[in-house]
Amino acid sequence: MALAVEVRGLKKHYRGHGDHIRAVDGVDISTREGEYLVLLGPSGCGKTTLLRTIAGLEEATEGEVLIGGNVVNGLPPRARQVAMVFQSYALYPHKTVEDNITFPLKAEKISKEERRKKARWAADLLGIDHLLDRKPRHLSGGERQRVALARALVREPSVFLLDEPLSNLDAKLRASARDELKQFQQNLGTTTVYVTHDQAEAMGLGDRIAVMSEGKLRQLGPPHEVYDDPQDTFVATFLGSPPMNLVPRNGHVLGFRPENLLPEEVVPGGGTKLGVDLEVGRIEFLSGDRHVYGTARGLGEETRVIARLPATVTTPIEAGEVHRFAVHEKDLCFFDAESGMRTAPQPVWA
Amino acid sequence: MGITSLPASERRALSDREGFLAPLFLLPAVVYVVALVAIPFFLAIAFSLTDVTAGDPSLDWVGFKNFDDIFHDPIFWRALRNTLLFTAATMVLTVVLAKALAMILVADFRFKRLIRFFVLLPWITPVALAAISWLWMFDSVYSPIDWVLRQPGLIDGNTHWLARDNLAAISVIAVQTWRIVPLAAVIIMAGLVAIPHEINDAAAMDGAGFWRRLWEITIPLNLPVIGVATLFGAILTFTDMTVVYILTRGGPDNATQTLPSYAFFKGIGGGDLAQGAAIALFLFPLLLAAAIAILRSVRKMETL
Numbered sequence: 182m183a184l185a186v187e188v189r190g191l192k193k194h195y196r197g198h199g200d201h202i203r204a205v206d207g208v209d210i211s212t213r214e215g216e217y218l219v220l221l222g223p224s225g226c227g228k229t230t231l232l233r234t235i236a237g238l239e240e241a242t243e244g245e246v247l248i249g250g251n252v253v254n255g256l257p258p259r260a261r262q263v264a265m266v267f268q269s270y271a272l273y274p275h276k277t278v279e280d281n282i283t284f285p286l287k288a289e290k291i292s293k294e295e296r297r298k299k300a301r302w303a304a305d306l307l308g309i310d311h312l313l314d315r316k317p318r319h320l321s322g323g324e325r326q327r328v329a330l331a332r333a334l335v336r337e338p339s340v341f342l343l344d345e346p347l348s349n350l351d352a353k354l355r356a357s358a359r360d361e362l363k364q365f366q367q368n369l370g371t372t373t374v375y376v377t378h379d380q381a382e383a384m385g386l387g388d389r390i391a392v393m394s395e396g397k398l399r400q401l402g403p404p405h406e407v408y409d410d411p412q413d414t415f416v417a418t419f420l421g422s423p424p425m426n427l428v429p430r431n432g433h434v435l436g437f438r439p440e441n442l443l444p445e446e447v448v449p450g451g452g453t454k455l456g457v458d459l460e461v462g463r464i465e466f467l468s469g470d471r472h473v474y475g476t477a478r479g480l481g482e483e484t485r486v487i488a489r490l491p492a493t494v495t496t497p498i499e500a501g502e503v504h505r506f507a508v509h510e511k512d513l514c515f516f517d518a519e520s521g522m523r524t525a526p527q528p529v530w531a
Numbered sequence: 532m533g534i535t536s537l538p539a540s541e542r543r544a545l546s547d548r549e550g551f552l553a554p555l556f557l558l559p560a561v562v563y564v565v566a567l568v569a570i571p572f573f574l575a576i577a578f579s580l581t582d583v584t585a586g587d588p589s590l591d592w593v594g595f596k597n598f599d600d601i602f603h604d605p606i607f608w609r610a611l612r613n614t615l616l617f618t619a620a621t622m623v624l625t626v627v628l629a630k631a632l633a634m635i636l637v638a639d640f641r642f643k644r645l646i647r648f649f650v651l652l653p654w655i656t657p658v659a660l661a662a663i664s665w666l667w668m669f670d671s672v673y674s675p676i677d678w679v680l681r682q683p684g685l686i687d688g689n690t691h692w693l694a695r696d697n698l699a700a701i702s703v704i705a706v707q708t709w710r711i712v713p714l715a716a717v718i719i720m721a722g723l724v725a726i727p728h729e730i731n732d733a734a735a736m737d738g739a740g741f742w743r744r745l746w747e748i749t750i751p752l753n754l755p756v757i758g759v760a761t762l763f764g765a766i767l768t769f770t771d772m773t774v775v776y777i778l779t780r781g782g783p784d785n786a787t788q789t790l791p792s793y794a795f796f797k798g799i800g801g802g803d804l805a806q807g808a809a810i811a812l813f814l815f816p817l818l819l820a821a822a823i824a825i826l827r828s829v830r831k832m833e834t835l
Binding site (some may be wrong): 238257259263264265267268269271272273274275284287288289332336 | 727729730732733734735736737738739740743747748751752
């Protein structure tokens with residue numbers, strides 16, 4: 182059974198050394214049932230604190246946490262029907278894999294027979310049934326992650342909370358584990374809240390992404406929406422690699438993705454194009470793409486920008502030359518220069 | 532300017548030569564151990580096999596006569612039994628109290644540092660001074676403990692803590708526990724702090740309550756450190772004669788006599804250095820066995 186998670190006006194403040202730390206500063210988010218929601222943000226943005234508050238490991242300073250429509254503030258973690266996978270996996274080092282997996286069932290006063298059966302079921306599902314007698318320190322990173330998942334799964338919770346579960350894996354394993362994690366969640370259909378600072382994980386896993394910074398929710402939407410339609414300059418520059426180019430211009434800020442800044446002759450026709458002279462500083466080759474670093478002139482203030490040219494664009498470009506580039510009007514975003522918030526399109530020829 | 536005339540490579544040589552430096556740096560420790568541990572230890576073995584006394588310091592070989600004598604001395608057996616009993620009782624109390632205290636100390640509360648300092652006070656107080664304070668606490672007429680117990684009418688008159696066999700033994704155990712608990716608590720606290728936070732969080736998520744968490748997570752993970760704390764505490768209690776000497780002088784009627792105190796009374800008090808040495812030597816195999824047993828269990832824990 183999948184339940185929805187909701188937080189309303191959630192604040193979590195800590196008393197630091199003399200000052201007040203607002204780890205979570207008024208966040209409203211609600212998931213749908215069975216949804217895979219990713220909390221994305223740089224370290225220290227409050228995403229883990231938010232997750233821990235949902236889990237019941239932290240008590241909210243203000244606001245409400247709802248699970249399945251019921252306010253769960255003040256309830257201990259075990260009463261919330263949630264399971265959590267920690268960044269370090271937090272396996273019990275002195276217990277075998279089987280005892281790790283059955284530990285959550287002990288608190289539910291389930292018979293030993295039944296506990297063993299459930300542990301086998303969870304281990305089977307994750308392909309770790311041959312490891313049940315081992316101790317955690319004899320397992321690889323990927324195997325530990327599966328044990329942690331099995332331990333979370335065995336109680337059949339209504340909500341999974343995952344705190345950067347892939348960050349301890351090496352890069353190669355991370356890609357395949359990401360794939361398996363998505364499969365796993367889709368098969369179970371359990372509502373999942375997933376915390377990460379890695380935008381690739383967020384884009385790949387999330388049904389929706391909640392971008393956070395400084396304890397506040399910046400934007401909530403499906404991956405393509407937060408990427409294509411960033412609500413402010415923070416989201417615009419946090420997502421995408423390289424990040425969105427921002428050019429200050431006449432009291433507002435003009436934003437465009439590096440992949441949309443192309444030599445003028447290859448920018449698709451139809452509609453208006455915004456031309457720009459790019460003084461090319463440096464060119465990098467990355468996975469077949471050309472990343473062109475340069476200074477944009479005649480667009481607004483002189484600004485360092487990056488253009489990402491796909492392998493299909495073969496226009497010869499040399500470092501040191503000034504080349505005519507252009508952005509299609511539909512690929513432009515406009516932000517307020519003061520607040521950084523998205524604004525209505527401005528006339529680009531003004 | 533004499534040094535600068537040497538080639539640079541030779542000037543560096545002395546301070547770089549480990550073969551020369553290692554023994555040099557080890558020397559103070561070796562001198563210390565030889566002078567204060569090895570020589571007295573072998574001297575004690577030598578004394579125990581002779582008839583040396585304070586009045587006649589010549590070493591005349593008598594074989595195992597001293598050991599034969601103490602084996603026929605009921606007070607020796609009583610002292611041995613008391614030593615084991617006091618140590619065991621003190622350790623049981625210490626582990627329970629120190630573990631509880633350590634858990635309180637790791638909790639977050641106001642004036643944490645100040646409280647930690649006060650907790651450590653019994654440990655940094657010299658044993659002799661602390662024992663004298665306790666002597667006043669257990670005073671046969673003016674005991675503040677008796678005064679407190681009299682107020683609600685729990686007792687009439689005086690308890691005479693140090694004048695009755697069992698109460699005197701309990702008093703010694705209480706003072707030893709009071710003395711060792713702070714050290715053990717701080718050692719155990721260090722072990723508790725070393726348990727990753729996420730493990731405790733995971734246990735909370737897994738629905739484990741306080742007692743399940745204590746018995747299934749905290750104590751097993753804390754066990755090696757508890758073992759080390761116990762080892763230290765046991766050795767300190769086992770070899771201590773100050774508390775007994777000041778509180779009871781081994782009395783009443785040797786009811787609180789321990790091996791160290793009896794060795795002291797025989798060897799220094801009575802001048803029979805040979806018998807005193809023979810008694811004191813009995814501490815060694817027992818301590819060795821205890822040390823090996825505990826270190827072994829610690830190693831077993833670590834290779835989980």
